Amino acid sequence: MELSAYPLELPPDDRPMVRFMNVTKSYGSLVVLDDLNLDIQRGEMVSVIGPSGSGKTTVLRMLMTLESINGGVIYIDGKPLTHMERKGVLVPADEAHLRRMRASIGMCFQHFNLFPHMTALQNCMEGPVQVLGLSKAEARDRSEELLKMVGMIDKKDQHPSRLSGGQQQRVAIARALAMRPRIMLFDEVTSALDPEVIGEVTEVIRRLVAEHDLTMLMVTHQMGFARDISDRICFFYKGKIEEQAAPEQFFTNPQRERTQQFLRAVKDAD
Amino acid sequence: MWDFLQTYGGRLAEGTLVTAAQFALATAVALVAALAAGLGRLSAHWPVRAAATTYVEIFRGTSLLVQLYWIFYVLPLFGISLPKLTAGFLSVGLNVGAYGAEIVRGSILSVQRGQWEAAYALSMSPWKRMRRIILPQAIVLMLPPWGNLLIELLKGTALVALIGVADLMFVAKQINGSTFLSAEAFGTALVIYYLLARVLITPAMRRLERSMARRLGRA
Ligand SMILES: Nc1ncnc2c1ncn2[C@@H]1O[C@H](COP(=O)(O)OP(=O)(O)OP(=O)(O)O)[C@@H](O)[C@H]1O
């Protein structure tokens, strides 16, 4: 599809929070995502599951604009994210447009990626002060409130090297939330954690789902957790959405052969 | 030996001060040049990359002595005459800066990619990502190799005597020329250079490394 065929904006009565429209991503000759179409509604929690290499991380990274896309357009709240308007048509976005648009998206990584030269509190204040231009006092109030929410307020003056993995991940969630994003992305945020601390991180995400109207997209291998908190499960297979459904439907009555195979395999592994 | 120091100690001390000043100024030049060229080699704009690479190649690929002579004797032919003190620390600083640029570049590249991505996800601009997140971590990685490089720089300053800067080496040669007390003159110079490196530079760098480690919460 030609770029000129894509709308400059989505119509007001059809504006999901996120829309992937015919999105293609390849590395050289390797097609990682093929003609992806995916809508995520305001306040929806969508879990992405699938075998290794099926493109789950790539979906999140494209939304964070950490990866460019090779075809199609991604819209955020009806406005193009990966593109911008120039003389009545969409053209690939420049750095300034990307920076403006991705301010409404927050991301948490598998390996936390906290800034090691800053304390937990400073990690949370960095974005609000440096990017949003908040005063130090405002940023501190906001960050302390969030650190309280994730149960890390008593460690606020510690550097990441003094924190456990679970504690670091909770600070990383607070750091992302301090930017007041409307969309949150979680890429296997518990995969690098010891089993006994996974619960403290999933608990924080549970509370986010229950108490905030964030739109969330989460890649996870924890089927039980995904089933508990998601509005929808999206199963990826070889760069395509093989099946998607509400959790009950998805786990109790999967329609596709590949989904059934995958669910059997993860059940056996448990 | 005591007599020697009583007679020539004053002049040797003056020479040492000149050497220390050349060291300090050349270090400043080297740091600025290394940072500019190191960042320049990582720039997204090719003319900047090309300029930085040219600088690094020229100053690493030719000898310091030739660079010194060029800056002091040849540049005046193009209308740029520098006093010998300036020509001295500028040559040494630019030469060492070219090696330093590779340290800067290498340590920036060895900061984990996830750090850059986390800063990007916070919508930080490229310059803020570099200044607030990447450079502070890269500096910690840079310090040990810079410690070695600064000792090389100190040794390099001895060459400025060859364009007539009255540094420690220059004074030692003068004393040797007029008295033939070679062992005393050059022996004293040797000891002073060694002490400058081991008593001043190395411990200062160690202290800097420790305080940086503390800022990362590692100490
Ligand atoms: N930078 C890259 N260069 C080349 N190929 C890449 C790159 N990043 C990812 N890929 C490939 O793209 C495909 C999808 O990768 P992706 O990381 O999205 O998978 P995933 O579903 O997240 O897998 P996992 O469960 O192992 O995390 C894989 O085949 C991977 O090898």
Ligand SMILES: [Mg+2]
């Ligand atoms: Mg992945």
